[in-house]
Amino acid sequence: MLNLPIIRWGTPYSSLEQEDVTHFITGEPLARMSLANPGLLARDMRHVERARAVLTEIPIPELAAMMKKAGELFVNATLPIGDGEQSPEDFARAQSATTGLPVHLCQANMRKNHFVLSNMDKILDALTRGLDPAILSRGYGRESRGVIVSYQAQTAALGLVLPSNSPGVHALWLPAIPMQIGLVIKPGSQEPWTPYRMIAAFTAAGVPKEAMAIYPGHADIGGEVVRRVDRAMIFGGASTVRQYRGDPRVQVHGPGFSKILLGDDIVDQWEKYLDVMIESVASNGGRGCINTSGIWASRHTKEIAQAIAEKIGPTPALPPEDPQAALAAFAVPGAAKAIWNTVAAQLREPGATHVTERFGERLVELQRTGYIRPTVVHSASPALQLANTEFMYPFVSVVECPQEEMLKKIGPTLVATAITNDAPWQRKLIDAPCIDRLNLGPIPTTRLDWLQPHEGNIVEFLFRPRAFQTLASSAA
Amino acid sequence: MTHAQHKAALDAHVREIVAWHFDPKTGSPFWLDFASKLGWDPRREIRRFEDLHKFPPFEDEWLRGGPVRRWIPQGLAGKPAYVFETGGTTGIPKSRVQLEDFRIDYEMFSDTLPDQYFPRGANWLMLGPSGPRRLRLAVEHLCQHRGGICFCVDLDPRWVVKLIKAGQMEQLELYKAHVIEQAVTILGAGHEIKCMFTTPKLLEGLAEALEDRGTSIREQGITGIFAGGTEFTPQFTRFATEELLGPGVYMTPTYGNTLMGLACSKPVSAADGYKISYFAPQPRAAIEVVSFDDADKVVGYGETGRVRLTTLTKETFVPGFLERDEGEREAPCDLYPWDGISGVRPFRSLAGGTTVGVY
Numbered sequence: 001m002l003n004l005p006i007i008r009w010g011t012p013y014s015s016l017e018q019e020d021v022t023h024f025i026t027g028e029p030l031a032r033m034s035l036a037n038p039g040l041l042a043r044d045m046r047h048v049e050r051a052r053a054v055l056t057e058i059p060i061p062e063l064a065a066m067m068k069k070a071g072e073l074f075v076n077a078t079l080p081i082g083d084g085e086q087s088p089e090d091f092a093r094a095q096s097a098t099t100g101l102p103v104h105l106c107q108a109n110m111r112k113n114h115f116v117l118s119n120m121d122k123i124l125d126a127l128t129r130g131l132d133p134a135i136l137s138r139g140y141g142r143e144s145r146g147v148i149v150s151y152q153a154q155t156a157a158l159g160l161v162l163p164s165n166s167p168g169v170h171a172l173w174l175p176a177i178p179m180q181i182g183l184v185i186k187p188g189s190q191e192p193w194t195p196y197r198m199i200a201a202f203t204a205a206g207v208p209k210e211a212m213a214i215y216p217g218h219a220d221i222g223g224e225v226v227r228r229v230d231r232a233m234i235f236g237g238a239s240t241v242r243q244y245r246g247d248p249r250v251q252v253h254g255p256g257f258s259k260i261l262l263g264d265d266i267v268d269q270w271e272k273y274l275d276v277m278i279e280s281v282a283s284n285g286g287r288g289c290i291n292t293s294g295i296w297a298s299r300h301t302k303e304i305a306q307a308i309a310e311k312i313g314p315t316p317a318l319p320p321e322d323p324q325a326a327l328a329a330f331a332v333p334g335a336a337k338a339i340w341n342t343v344a345a346q347l348r349e350p351g352a353t354h355v356t357e358r359f360g361e362r363l364v365e366l367q368r369t370g371y372i373r374p375t376v377v378h379s380a381s382p383a384l385q386l387a388n389t390e391f392m393y394p395f396v397s398v399v400e401c402p403q404e405e406m407l408k409k410i411g412p413t414l415v416a417t418a419i420t421n422d423a424p425w426q427r428k429l430i431d432a433p434c435i436d437r438l439n440l441g442p443i444p445t446t447r448l449d450w451l452q453p454h455e456g457n458i459v460e461f462l463f464r465p466r467a468f469q470t471l472a473s474s475a476a
Numbered sequence: 477m478t479h480a481q482h483k484a485a486l487d488a489h490v491r492e493i494v495a496w497h498f499d500p501k502t503g504s505p506f507w508l509d510f511a512s513k514l515g516w517d518p519r520r521e522i523r524r525f526e527d528l529h530k531f532p533p534f535e536d537e538w539l540r541g542g543p544v545r546r547w548i549p550q551g552l553a554g555k556p557a558y559v560f561e562t563g564g565t566t567g568i569p570k571s572r573v574q575l576e577d578f579r580i581d582y583e584m585f586s587d588t589l590p591d592q593y594f595p596r597g598a599n600w601l602m603l604g605p606s607g608p609r610r611l612r613l614a615v616e617h618l619c620q621h622r623g624g625i626c627f628c629v630d631l632d633p634r635w636v637v638k639l640i641k642a643g644q645m646e647q648l649e650l651y652k653a654h655v656i657e658q659a660v661t662i663l664g665a666g667h668e669i670k671c672m673f674t675t676p677k678l679l680e681g682l683a684e685a686l687e688d689r690g691t692s693i694r695e696q697g698i699t700g701i702f703a704g705g706t707e708f709t710p711q712f713t714r715f716a717t718e719e720l721l722g723p724g725v726y727m728t729p730t731y732g733n734t735l736m737g738l739a740c741s742k743p744v745s746a747a748d749g750y751k752i753s754y755f756a757p758q759p760r761a762a763i764e765v766v767s768f769d770d771a772d773k774v775v776g777y778g779e780t781g782r783v784r785l786t787t788l789t790k791e792t793f794v795p796g797f798l799e800r801d802e803g804e805r806e807a808p809c810d811l812y813p814w815d816g817i818s819g820v821r822p823f824r825s826l827a828g829g830t831t832v833g834v835y
Binding site: 017035037039042223 | 645649676680684710711716719720749750
């Protein structure tokens, strides 16, 4: 069995407190993970400045090239992990075994990370809007249009409190290292695999190990990461989002409530967009915050719900190794049943109709785990509880709502795909503050263009543009 | 003494204490009233430690509210009495009346402290809870018993728990900083302090604050730390020993509460994986590790169970109190030839509802 140590700025440390990372079906331990105590993390953060110092010695284009190499290693190489090593195949199997995500989806997530790492130069160029990378390193510089600009790093390292169940999110933090910002990672208790493999790939590609730290642990370690690092990304539920709302040091990634909005001008041809809707709801096991959980239209909602249900309702719960497996298991015992009970209770509200009911039981309980099969609900009104909610499996509520009411009712929406050619409404969609990412046209909510910022631009999160004046003779 | 001799001494002590508490001339109003409803005479039926199981489980609710004099044995009437409280964040706190027990407990504990690190005559810093807590006076007495003068800080653990429950983490950090600042000021004021009591979180906070000022616990002259108050893990002990204290500073974890007094740990060592095993101050108090399903069944050595505590002093009789902690039963050792407990942590079915603060 693998032993996964704490990584203290590149140096492994084996804790006296350890926890097994277990197979979600068999309960077999796959790794034993060292758990950090908060004081240990706090102590290491006294040296956080060194993380940025060692990175700023390497020019950003060189770090971006290292990312490209790391991407290759991440998908293709056998890399050290803890006291052992792991091939790409072992990695996908291990990740599937502890998170419940099918193996082929784990492999797809590896390819996504590879894509982001391979295109890091383009991503940085897009996110910085073409800024000369040397300006980020030096803190200031003259742009091609002759203006002095200054970007001040807001932290020496980015703290990450990562989720256990969504291997898809890791691409979000990958731009930190090439922007010369270190990493302080608390991995999810069921998904240590990506952080350890990513750090191994970075190290093998030439990134100084002193810039990276991993602290597995319980909830107190998550709190300590946020407390000790000046900028942190944290993944959690609605309560986590509430806890950190308004804290400029923290970027919270919670439920997305992503939606597809069908305009009155096209809704009569809704069948043309069925594939976009299905991909948005069901891809990647329906687990992401970018998966669609609501499809809003003023009419035809019952037919739309029916058509989606016919496509995804019969989806079976298949073993994770099955290449056809489209559903992720809920790896925490009892979780599937608890979630299904919530859905079932809310389905009792008048106006909510369970459209996938005729395709058999949704809850599939196994000995240690459970699945919930895709669920399509018709909501006769946006006021229903199930009209605007999100669950971590393919769940969608098709909501009947007049077009002119939609923007008042949809609430916070991470990705909105608005299918309409109605120019005045498009204008309102563009201006709607409740929408974060906007796709105008039939683009699945799950298809992210990595050249676009996600939930706030990571460059603006890590660097502050500020005024800077100097005389030529005093320039550093 | 051998394990068997200690057991015989414990049984004799049980008979003596039961005779005292249930004698109409010496017993407390509470226990005499209790016995009158039992239908059997504890003085006749209780002959050995195990017989204490004949009592119904001790309910901590009995400790709430007054009049507290009902707990004072008539044989000790007229002596100056203290009342100490536990909990109390909401509602009426549990209380224990004490006359001399806290002094006796801490004098016994004093005998376990190595003079090399806790020098006689050295001054102490009490960096722990103040107010109606037994610990505050007990540590001061320990220090005085060893010939020193004890410096204290203001720390209200009930406010800490309220801040945590309200999610006011920023206020919590400010309060912690306020407490630590008092300690840093005292340590820097030329009081020749060499020993201290503190909790794991305050120890971390103090070490950090001193390091921010370019100094350390060791450089401030501290050589001995008596630590307790909250859960102690081997990992924390190792971390503190290796990284916060360094060589020359000795830390001894303890486990205790207002009811029991103080359980000492077997000396903790790197060779033993910083394992922390506690032993109650038998025969004045005894710890049993009992089955989660049957509180009268002691688990096997190395097995996990809930802490069941029995206090047997002339001031206090508490048979079979089920604590809010669990751990593994430990075999007797040379220093403490009776059962102990290791891996103490909040009882699993209560853990979700327990708030562990700076104290």
